[in-house]
Amino acid sequence: MKLGILINEGPYQHQASDSAYLFCKAALEKGHEIFRVFFYHDGVNNASRLTEPPQDDRNVVLRWSKLAETHHLDLVVCVAAALRRGIKDENLAPGFRISGLGQLVEAGIQADRLVTFGD
Amino acid sequence: MSEDNIKKFMFVNRKAPYGTVYALEALEVVLITAAFDQDVSLVFVDDGVYQLRKGQQTKGIETKNFSPTFRALEGYDIEKLYVEKESLQRRGLTEEDLLVEVTVLDSAAMGALMDEQDVILSF
Numbered sequence: 353m354k355l356g357i358l359i360n361e362g363p364y365q366h367q368a369s370d371s372a373y374l375f376c377k378a379a380l381e382k383g384h385e386i387f388r389v390f391f392y393h394d395g396v397n398n399a400s401r402l403t404e405p406p407q408d409d410r411n412v413v414l415r416w417s418k419l420a421e422t423h424h425l426d427l428v429v430c431v432a433a434a435l436r437r438g439i440k441d442e443n444l445a446p447g448f449r450i451s452g453l454g455q456l457v458e459a460g461i462q463a464d465r466l467v468t469f470g471d
Numbered sequence: 472m473s474e475d476n477i478k479k480f481m482f483v484n485r486k487a488p489y490g491t492v493y494a495l496e497a498l499e500v501v502l503i504t505a506a507f508d509q510d511v512s513l514v515f516v517d518d519g520v521y522q523l524r525k526g527q528q529t530k531g532i533e534t535k536n537f538s539p540t541f542r543a544l545e546g547y548d549i550e551k552l553y554v555e556k557e558s559l560q561r562r563g564l565t566e567e568d569l570l571v572e573v574t575v576l577d578s579a580a581m582g583a584l585m586d587e588q589d590v591i592l593s594f
Contacts, residue, residue, distance in 0.1 A: 358592070360493075393496055433496060453503040460590040461478055461509070468593060471493075 356459030360470030420447030484519035497594035512551035
């Protein structure tokens with residue numbers, strides 16, 4: 353199945369990004385395709401390479417970057433939401449790109465299922 | 472865009488218009504989706520019904536009053552607005568309190584409508 357993923361909450365504050373990550377990993381292992389992961393609302397904070405969690409905690413941002421590299425995932429951050437929150441190309445973690453909301457709509461159109469993680 | 476690429480997008484608005492950014496940013500997705508010529512409908516449930524309340528004034532909290540955008544939706548060919556009856560009743564509201572024309576459905580009818588959708592985005 354072709355899946356689109358929407359993440360609406362930031363890292364550490366909320367479990368949305370963790371659950372989405374584990375969902376994507378499990379889906380990929382089962383042979384499903386992840387068409388795109390789209391970050392919206394505070395979810396754009398998942399793309400900040402300035403994030404520095406304590407050493408005994410998981411690194412949410414780095415995990416996404418690694419998953420993207422391994423599986424050639426398309427991690428897209430909404431430009432309007434990102435600029436509001438100070439996420440720009442200069443502090444974007446590897447594997448992420450900034451683009452418009454049209455990318456979310458396209459994921460809705462192209463994917464068999466669009467799965468939302470958030471409140 | 473060909474017929475094959477038109478999907479039924481439903482936006483479920485559940486939160487009050489101010490206090491969090493969900494409602495405002497949801498509306499941004501709605502407008503973009505309409506620009507992609509998709510079949511768009513909006514649902515208002517729970518505190519989301521307050522988004523359509525007449526007479527919103529936001530000066531005191533120094534945030535943008537975006538409620539006029541709901542009146543402009545018709546211009547984007549977005550005409551399917553549904554409000555859950557129970558959510559209105561629980562908040563002492565009626566259709567007359569809302570700033571646009573809507574279809575009021577009970578929760579069972581709303582559930583049936585959701586069943587018909589291809590993509591549901593909930594904010």
